[in-house]
Amino acid sequence: MRLSTTFALFSSVITTIYAAAPNTTVDLGYAKYQGSLNNATGNFEFLGMRYAEAPTGTLRWRAPQLPQVTPGIQPANVFSNRCWQAGPGIRPVTPFPLGSDSPKQKRAAPDFSEDCLFLNVVTPASGAKNLPVVVWIHGGGYEGGSASVSVGAGIYDGNDMVREAGGGVVVVTIQYRLGVFGFLAGQKVHDGGALNAGLLDQQFALQWVQRHIEKFNGDPNKVTIWGESAGAGSVLQHVVANNGNTDPPLFRAAITSSSYLPSQYAFNGRIPEQIFSEVVQGTGCSSVVDTLTCLRQANVNDLEQVNVNVSNNSFFGTFVFVPVVDGHLITERPTQLLRQGKVNGQALLSVTNTFEGAIFVNTSTADTVKTPTYLANLFPEFHDTDIIAGTAQYANQGAPIDQAVAIMGESIFICPTYFLLRAFGDKGFKGEFAIPPGDHGQDVLFYFPSDTPPSFNNTVFINNFAQSFLNFAMSLDPNVKWDSTNTVPQWARWNEQGRNEMLFNKTDADVPVFHSIATSAALLERCDFWESVSAFSAQ
Known part of the structure; x- marks a missing residue:
């Protein structure tokens, strides 16, 4: 074939691809963004698009x-700044008085900024229309993480999910206000601002998806929200938001990886008010009458320092700037709403890790920790009767340090997942990620493996595991597979009559394991306990 003929054929193919592909310049009404082709993946990327005004000054x-x-065309080829961050508590005891009767990256990491309400979209260059949409909500205890850089390691790269779906989805990754900026509560915030600002950011981003995702070839009626850790906790919050009757609907399906449900107090309870007072004192606003206005005028660096200090001052492994019951978006404690079956969404897929609590427990206290004391510090509203009952529940779970790990993992991550499943009836699927050591967060690199390989770098396992989530997002059923080489067996729905879940593990010889297991009856009994005391654990 002559060179001129070859060139003509090549040009024809490229012209056909680009004619079918979405326009790399997208008009959102308030701004035009210029995306770019990722030559390595063949997908179009729109990075760092603003979805909300900067929440600074009077908008705090x-x-x-x-x-x-914004006039002109804005480049959308780099990640935006990350929201200001903090970390988990490091104190040996809770700072809250106990109850009255209780004893390596491919792209440079972006900077931090209060102006951080941006999102990213990755869409296949195939030009296929009306594709299902996956919205990824990052984890980090509501105090860390971003739409680009994970808390542990690696990059949240939407290209990975597009690949794992065989090019069959559009992926959106979002940012939201964190820590004191996103989850400061108290009566004064209620009266002069917005509670759960971080959740409102997420909801605003989901509304953005409804308005604009068709411009990226996505179908707004086929949105799945997926998160890990606090991202999964966020998914749980949106499932129960507005009494489970968000109108118009913002998604059709939900995926949780390690659902996170810490104590969620009433916005003006004693603990949120104590945290508000600490923030006011730390910023030098305690001498003024209008403390919220003073906080809005505070230097962002000073506020960030308070954010870190208050967060570090909490009990080891816990986060204090988390959602509250605000009476509007979240009308009751999530456990109450789930018990009533008040949920948004048509289907659910939930996966937990075997040892969710291990990284949140101070293992240096193995020789000194006492289960009753641990329970009292983890849940400062517990009464003596709750502490005694909780200690009895875990008496056969090994040494006290093992009991602490089990309490943290089951009460805050694993059992809330079963509460979710029960609320969805027979419309849910449950899985367990057990690749040793089975720690919290270990699964993330299996969804996003392109930047940093996961601990078990086995192609069959990675494909089978990650594809299951994308299969569900595309068809609401992980058994409907786009890849004929996927060997995950039939995945039964989880319900009270058939408590079956899919195990994802490996043998000692590094052979992938995928098979159905029955949910432990003893575990569910312990979950019943946690539900029974949820008024005092504030869940």
Whole structure:
């Protein structure tokens, strides 16, 4: 074939691809963004697109606002700044008085900024229309993480999920206000601002998806929200938001990887008010009458230092800037709403890890920790009767340090997942990730393996495991597979009559393991206990 003929054929193919592909310039009304082709994946990327106005100054602790109109065409080829961050508690005891009767990256990591309400979209260059949409909500205890860089390691790369779906989805990754900026509570915030600002950011981003995702070839009626850790906790919050009757609906399905449900107090309870007072004192606002206005005028660096200090001052492994019951978006404790079956979404897929609590327990206290004391510090609203009953529940779970690990993992991550499953009836699927050591967060690199290989770098396992989530997002059923080489066996729905879940593990010889197991009856009994005391664990 002559060179001219070859070139003509090549040009024809490229022209056909680009004619079918989405326009790399997208008009959102308030701004035009110029995306780019990722030559390595063949997908189009739109990175760092603003979805809300900068929540600074007088907009601190207010509901997100529509962005101002920006003229010209904005480049969308780099990740945006990350939201300000903090970390988990490191104190040996809780700072809250106990109850009255209780004893390596491919791209440079972006900077931090209060102006951080941005999202990213990755869409296949195939030009296929009306594709299902996956919205990824990052984890980090509501105090860390971003839409680009994970808390542990690696990059949240939407290209990975597009690949794992065989090019059959559009992927959106979002950011939201964190820590004191996103989850400061108290009566004054209620009266002069917006509670759960971080959740409102997420909801605003989901509304953005409804308005604009068709411009990226996504179908707004086929949205699945998926998160890990606090991202999965966020999914849980949106499932129960507005009494499970968000109108119009913002998603059709939900995926949780390690659902996170810490104590979620009433917005003006004693603990949120104590945290508010600590923030006011730390920023030098305690001498003024209008403390919220003072906080809005505080230097962002000073506020960030308070964010870190208050967070570090909490009990080891816990986070204090988390969602509250605000009476509007979240009308009751999530456990109450789930018990009533008040849920948004048509289907659920949930996976937990075997040892969710291990990284949140101070193992240096193995020789000194006492289960009753641990329970009292983890749940400072517990009464003596709750502590005694909780200690009895875990008496046969090994040494006290093992009991602490089990309590942390089951009460805050694993049992809330079963509460979710029960609320969805027979519309849910349950899995367990057990690749040793089975720690919290270990599964993330299996969804996003392109930057940092996961601990078990086995192609069959990675494909089978990750594809299961994307299969569900595309068809609401992980058994409907786009890849004929996927060997995950029939995955039964989880319900009270058939408590079956899919195990993802490996043998000692590094052979992938995929098979159905029955949910432990003893575990579910312990979950019943946690539900029974949820008024005092504030879940």
